[in-house]
Amino acid sequence: MELFIILLIPVIVTFVCIIPVKGYMLSARATIIGSFAVLVVSSSMAFAPGLSAHGGPIAFGGWLFCDGFSALIVLLVSFVGFTASLFSLGYMKRMETEMETEYEPGQFRIYYALYNLFLLSMLAVPIFSNVALVWIAVELTTLLSVFLVGFENSSEALEAAWKYVVLTCMGAAIALVGVLILYWGLRLTGTDQFTWSQLFHAAPKMQPVFLKTAFLFILIGFGTKAGLVPLHTWLPDAHSQAPSPVCALLSGIETTTALYIIIRLVPLMTTISGNMASPWLITFGMISVGTAAFLLIQVKDYKRLFAFSTIEHMGIILVAVGLAGSAANLGAVSQIVAHTITKSFCFFAAGATLLVTGTRDISRVRGLIRTSPAAGAALLVGGFAIAGAPPFAVFVSEFSIIRAGLAAGHYLVIGGLVLFIVIAFCGIMSHINGMVFGIPLEKTAAKPVLPAACKFALAIAVVPVVLFGIYYPHAIHTLMQFAALSMGR
Amino acid sequence: MIQVNALAGGLFILTVFGIVAMRQVIGILRLFVAQSILLAGSACILGYEYSSIHLFVVAGITVFTKAFLIPWLLYHMLTHEIHARREITQVFNIPVSLFISAGLVICSYFMVRPLLNTDPSAFLRVNLPIGVAGLFIGGYAVIARREALPQLFGILTMENGAFLAGACIAPNLPLMAELAAAFDVLIIALVVGLLTRSINKRTGTTLVGRMTRLKEE
Numbered sequence: 001m002e003l004f005i006i007l008l009i010p011v012i013v014t015f016v017c018i019i020p021v022k023g024y025m026l027s028a029r030a031t032i033i034g035s036f037a038v039l040v041v042s043s044s045m046a047f048a049p050g051l052s053a054h055g056g057p058i059a060f061g062g063w064l065f066c067d068g069f070s071a072l073i074v075l076l077v078s079f080v081g082f083t084a085s086l087f088s089l090g091y092m093k094r095m096e097t098e099m100e101t102e103y104e105p106g107q108f109r110i111y112y113a114l115y116n117l118f119l120l121s122m123l124a125v126p127i128f129s130n131v132a133l134v135w136i137a138v139e140l141t142t143l144l145s146v147f148l149v150g151f152e153n154s155s156e157a158l159e160a161a162w163k164y165v166v167l168t169c170m171g172a173a174i175a176l177v178g179v180l181i182l183y184w185g186l187r188l189t190g191t192d193q194f195t196w197s198q199l200f201h202a203a204p205k206m207q208p209v210f211l212k213t214a215f216l217f218i219l220i221g222f223g224t225k226a227g228l229v230p231l232h233t234w235l236p237d238a239h240s241q242a243p244s245p246v247c248a249l250l251s252g253i254e255t256t257t258a259l260y261i262i263i264r265l266v267p268l269m270t271t272i273s274g275n276m277a278s279p280w281l282i283t284f285g286m287i288s289v290g291t292a293a294f295l296l297i298q299v300k301d302y303k304r305l306f307a308f309s310t311i312e313h314m315g316i317i318l319v320a321v322g323l324a325g326s327a328a329n330l331g332a333v334s335q336i337v338a339h340t341i342t343k344s345f346c347f348f349a350a351g352a353t354l355l356v357t358g359t360r361d362i363s364r365v366r367g368l369i370r371t372s373p374a375a376g377a378a379l380l381v382g383g384f385a386i387a388g389a390p391p392f393a394v395f396v397s398e399f400s401i402i403r404a405g406l407a408a409g410h411y412l413v414i415g416g417l418v419l420f421i422v423i424a425f426c427g428i429m430s431h432i433n434g435m436v437f438g439i440p441l442e443k444t445a446a447k448p449v450l451p452a453a454c455k456f457a458l459a460i461a462v463v464p465v466v467l468f469g470i471y472y473p474h475a476i477h478t479l480m481q482f483a484a485l486s487m488g489r
Numbered sequence: 490m491i492q493v494n495a496l497a498g499g500l501f502i503l504t505v506f507g508i509v510a511m512r513q514v515i516g517i518l519r520l521f522v523a524q525s526i527l528l529a530g531s532a533c534i535l536g537y538e539y540s541s542i543h544l545f546v547v548a549g550i551t552v553f554t555k556a557f558l559i560p561w562l563l564y565h566m567l568t569h570e571i572h573a574r575r576e577i578t579q580v581f582n583i584p585v586s587l588f589i590s591a592g593l594v595i596c597s598y599f600m601v602r603p604l605l606n607t608d609p610s611a612f613l614r615v616n617l618p619i620g621v622a623g624l625f626i627g628g629y630a631v632i633a634r635r636e637a638l639p640q641l642f643g644i645l646t647m648e649n650g651a652f653l654a655g656a657c658i659a660p661n662l663p664l665m666a667e668l669a670a671a672f673d674v675l676i677i678a679l680v681v682g683l684l685t686r687s688i689n690k691r692t693g694t695t696l697v698g699r700m701t702r703l704k705e706e
Contacts, residue, residue: 132662166640170628173647177624177654181604184658188607194662209603 002045003057003064003127006074009034009041010120017113024108028089031112035085035119039078046071047475053485054197062129062195068482070126073260075479076337077126080252080344081119083461084245087348088115090451091245094355111151111243118144118249125257129195134261135172135179138225141254142168149242149250160234160241167234168225175221178214185210196264203268212276215265219280225258227311228284228318229291236295239307240360244351247303251310252344256336259314263321263332267489270324281322286416288315293420296427301360302353305431306346309386312424313339313394319417320401321487327404329484334400337480338393338468342385345461349378352454353435362431367440374450376436378458383432385465387425393468490534491611497531498615501653502594505623508646509586509630512577517642518560525555528649532656535612539660547652555645563638578635586633590626597621616657623650 013034017027045066050056056066066074092108121140128134142165150161183194189205191198203211220231227235239251262281269277292312299305313335320332352375357365369376385392398421405414467473472480504524511517529548536544579586598618605613627646634640655662 162637166631166644169644170631170647173624173627173644173651176648176651177621180651180655180659180662183662187659187661192661207607209607213600213604 001057001059002041003059003066005041006038006045006078006123007064007120007127009038010116010123014113014116014120017109017116020106020109022105024092024105024112027109027112028085028092031085031116032082032089034116035078035082038119038123039075039082042071042074042078046075046479051479051482053482054200058129062193063133064127065129065195065197066127067486068479069260069264069486072333072337072479072483073126073257074123076256076340077119077122077253079464080249080340081122083344083348083457084248085115086453086460087248087351087457088112088243088245090453090455090457091243091351091355093451093453095243107151111148114144114148115246118148118246122249122254122257126260129197131179131182131194131196131199135176138175138222138258138261139172141257142172142225145242145246145250145254148246149238151243151246152241154241157241160237163234164238167231171221171224171231173221174224175218178217178221181210181217182214185214199268204271206268206271208272211265211268211272215269215277216280218265219262219284222258222261223284226255226262226314227288228314229288229311232288232291232311235311236299236304236307239310240301240303244303244347244354247306247351248344248347251307251347252340255310255314256317256340259317259336262318263487266321266324266487270489275324278322278324281318282413285315285318285320285322286413286420288312289319289417289420289424290315293424293427296424297430299431300362302362302365302431302435303347303350303360305362305428306343306350306382306386309346309424309428310339310343312420313343313386316398316401316417316421319413320404323401323405323408323410323413324488325404325408326484326488327407328401329487330480331397331401331404332487333480333483334397334468334472335394337476338397341461341464341468342382342392342394345378345458345465346382346386348454348458348461349375349382352450352458353379355450355454362435364441365435366438367436369436370440372450374455374458378462379432380436381462381465383428383436385469387428388421389425391466391469393465396469490538491615494531494534494612495615497527497534498619498653501527501531501649502619502622505626505646505650506587506590508642509590509626509633510583512583514577514636514638515572517639518563521642521645522556522560524646524649525551528653528656529556531616531653535616535656535660538612541660543662544656544660547656551649551652555649559645577639580633580635586629589629593625593629594618594622597625610657612657617654620650620652620654620657623647623653626650 013030016030019026045057051068051071053068056071058065096103118141121137121144124137125134128137146161146165149164150157185206186194186199186202189202191202224231239247242250266277269275289312292308292315296305296308299308317332317335320328320335353365353368354360356372356375359365368379385394388394388398402414402418501524504520504527507520508517511520529551532544532548532551536548601617601621605617624647627643627650630643630646631640634643
């Protein structure tokens, strides 16, 4: 029943959003209340005693399901959805009054309607049990977010939206063939229900060639959506041109939902002798981390900086999953959690900086801590947290991955990973350092006041970033262990 | 039946090559319609053989959306673009592109061989490698073409290839997925079509190759 409510709330809010009333405050408030309700329901589901690594609530005759891993992803989506809806309120107010382009209230209502539908599609990915339906849900995340990417309607935003659609649709077509091959293999074992749990049980009976081919197609197809190198080129564009709250959703959680599907296939692959998934995951992951680490150094736009850091973190998660073993799996799960909460906070900080300075250019933002202490402090904390400095969540998760890798004897992989993480750290911090400290430029002290809603969103989003760096509450730690268990057999 | 399906498959791969080789948008559009009808024909034959109602529905949706609706929408929304008598810019020239496409076909045959060994059906031998080849060549067309509309046809060719392969490997997958997937294609076309329109309005051209503001230096 919770599963149904989680999907129902965004639908209702979407209908509220498109009611043609004066202004857009109704839709903004409805979105905040709706996403908060989703957060409450999903946390009550995630921390319910009935949930385990391979079991949990089922609804609609098995069409909707939820195990530990799904519950974790749903919780993360709803958390980012809530904080981003708060940030949207302040961001949209500012866009209405002070940006050059003229907006009508109707456009904001459409923004909120799309926002809720986008949230719905991302909630549907982990909740749907039928793999074909999951593919459709992923396709819907693209279709619903593309208008959000192009919302600011500048030529750059349209260029970004175009690249986003073209590349992710290519990925979707490739992934579709993978999904169909998976079904073919499943059918030959005599099973007809195309669900994750059926796949899990039937995998040992399936012929390895089907699993291998399907895995490769799905890795490349959904890897495009997750921003893995070499099909990452859309990601920095789309994630830098979208409005900042949407960036937080795109970068923080949408990429993770694509990875979720790849990770779901990993326990199926371990049934094949000589587990072939690991080398592929580690290779793709290392290439992504390495490329992103070097591209981070040369960026000129601070939203692109965080976008490249997303590619880096997707690579780290993939490497951690590829290392296999319970310790590495737990590291991968905590990296997923840490990346989602930290990256969404980073994009809020970037959005706050954009509101205060009016430019995305790194070289034109100097001495932010003096012109706007709130935005400056947020950017500094975000930079440190995402680069992996203690005492923040990313440090803990990266450390646990490194420790797990060393314990399992993967010295070469871990050596490369540490090198790239250090390079990325230097790249991020040199840019952030110049922006936050440095000597303020004369012209940029124009609008130093942040809207209250943005400050509030920043304050809420920073709590888990700091908390999970020091201590995981028991309930969350249990949930993460369930998720890690469902990555193995 | 097997021979008719093989003929449809052979013509399908020819249209895929044609989409890489065509110099004008209107030609690509016509070839794409032919390609979609061939896909529908193949789906009907397979639907008859496997006695699957789903495939007939897929064929119906394909004819309706890809052979009528999408061409009609593009024709009316982008009349000027469609009829432009200029050549489409490509990264490589056409002989090189065709050579690469031929390589991709061989590659796809190699790729699906282990899968074909598990099932001796004659339909699979035609549809699966050709579908995968369509997927790859469509992907190549997206990368090699530099304008919005030809890129769109590249994506649609990829989808056609995926469904040609899908018709033989998953004929009994419950209808809902295919229905929604085909529906997706329509929305994609709409989204992309609208975007093409607004890109055109903003930048005065649909030449994606000229959109170079967002890149690494």
